[in-house]
Amino acid sequence: MGMKTLMVAEPPQPVVICGPSGVGKGTLIGKLMKDFPEKFGFSVSHTTRNPRLKEIDGVHYHFASRPVMTQEITEGKFLESAEVHGNLYGTSWAAVEAVADAGKICILDIDVQGAQAVKKSALKAKYIFIKPPAPEEEELERRLRGRGTESEEQIQKRLRGAKQELERAKDPSLFDYILVNANLDHAYVELKGILGLGSPIASAHSNGVAISLNKSKLLSNGHLPSENGSSTNGHGLMMESVKTDAMYMNGSHSPKPNGVMKAFNYNHTLPILSSPDILVTMHSAAGSPRSKRIPAS
Numbered sequence: 001m002g003m004k005t006l007m008v009a010e011p012p013q014p015v016v017i018c019g020p021s022g023v024g025k026g027t028l029i030g031k032l033m034k035d036f037p038e039k040f041g042f043s044v045s046h047t048t049r050n051p052r053l054k055e056i057d058g059v060h061y062h063f064a065s066r067p068v069m070t071q072e073i074t075e076g077k078f079l080e081s082a083e084v085h086g087n088l089y090g091t092s093w094a095a096v097e098a099v100a101d102a103g104k105i106c107i108l109d110i111d112v113q114g115a116q117a118v119k120k121s122a123l124k125a126k127y128i129f130i131k132p133p134a135p136e137e138e139e140l141e142r143r144l145r146g147r148g149t150e151s152e153e154q155i156q157k158r159l160r161g162a163k164q165e166l167e168r169a170k171d172p173s174l175f176d177y178i179l180v181n182a183n184l185d186h187a188y189v190e191l192k193g194i195l196g197l198g199s200p201i202a203s204a205h206s207n208g209v210a211i212s213l214n215k216s217k218l219l220s221n222g223h224l225p226s227e228n229g230s231s232t233n234g235h236g237l238m239m240e241s242v243k244t245d246a247m248y249m250n251g252s253h254s255p256k257p258n259g260v261m262k263a264f265n266y267n268h269t270l271p272i273l274s275s276p277d278i279l280v281t282m283h284s285a286a287g288s289p290r291s292k293r294i295p296a297s
Contacts, residue, residue: 014043014096014106014123015195018115018169019130020162022143024181028130029109031188036197041099043108046078049087052149062092080110080117085157089114096123105195111161112168119174128194129175133182136166 019025032040046062048069057063069088073081081090091108099106108118108125115127132139140162144155169175177194181187 012100012103012105014100014108014125015040016108016110016115016118016125016127017130018110018112018128018165018175019181020132020140020165021158022140022147022162023130023132024143024184024187025109025130027184028181028188028191029107032107032191032195039105040107041102041104043091043095043099043106045089045091045095045108045110046072046081047087047089049085049089062095064088079121079123080114082111082113082117084111084113085154085161091118112165112174115174116168126177127175128177128179128191129169130179130181130187131166131169133180137163 017025017029029042033042044058044060044062046064046069048064048066051057051061051063055061066088069081069090072078072092073088073090077092077094078090079093079096081088083089089111091110091114096106096108108114110118112129118125119127132143137159141155141159144150144158150158169178179187179190179194
């Protein structure tokens with residue numbers, strides 16, 4: 001009797017979402033979990049800080065004592081851990097594996113320091129950084145004060161941490177996507193697009209067609225890079241590059257002037273693809289290209 005080969009599907013790729021305090025990442029993750037409970041699972045982090053009002057142990061965080069958490073970190077039970085604002089935070093391997101075992105995409109809400117640690121681990125993930133609109137620090141302070149949950153000392157501590165987060169996030173090798181949360185509803189549409197949900201482009205992406213703008217990174221909410229390093233305004237979204245070329249075409253089938261190639265423009269009504277059409281060139285495994293035009297809605 002011949003030997004049989006058992007094909008085992010790889011678990012869904014986890015998604016690491018980072019961003020400074022007050023940027024709205026918790027709200028965006030919450031919306032994903034509510035709208036797609038069968039698709040996403042949340043990796044509940046551990047922390048040694050005290051619970052905030054309405055936070056539930058095991059739901060929002062696993063609240064642990066410092067001695068216990070320190071011991072488990074030493075024993076290698078944590079994928080990543082860090083000291084933040086005087087408290088330990090970390091993601092256990094067990095928390096990530098529990099979501100994967102359920103056949104869901106694991107979402108990790110961690111800081112940039114944690115993302116750097118995960119990047120060095122065996123876990124292959126997609127990395128998204130959420131940032132506020134400019135002026136960034138002023139906007140974060142406004143949002144933090146608006147929450148009314150922290151003292152002045154805590155607010156200042158979080159603002160100092162936010163400044164560090166924003167600076168670390170400039171590392172071009174760390175994040176696959178940068179998402180600007182200027183408007184929660186718009187940012188949510190963009191986040192769903194990044195994750196392959198809710199738009200013609202996202203649908204194409206989920207079927208193996210990735211959209212690229214000569215770059216493998218996303219600069220969102222209207223700042224898309226040109227070849228000379230400048231940027232263009234207009235709400236934009238760009239998918240990760242998987243050996244594809246995507247061009248905004250005008251009537252003469254040539255790129256738009258000044259080297260800027262936009263993905264799609266929301267024009268404040270989301271999600272709508274602007275005219276002209278987007279031409280996507282897909283490369284097969286053999287390397288022979290074939291083109292597909294995605295028309296404007």
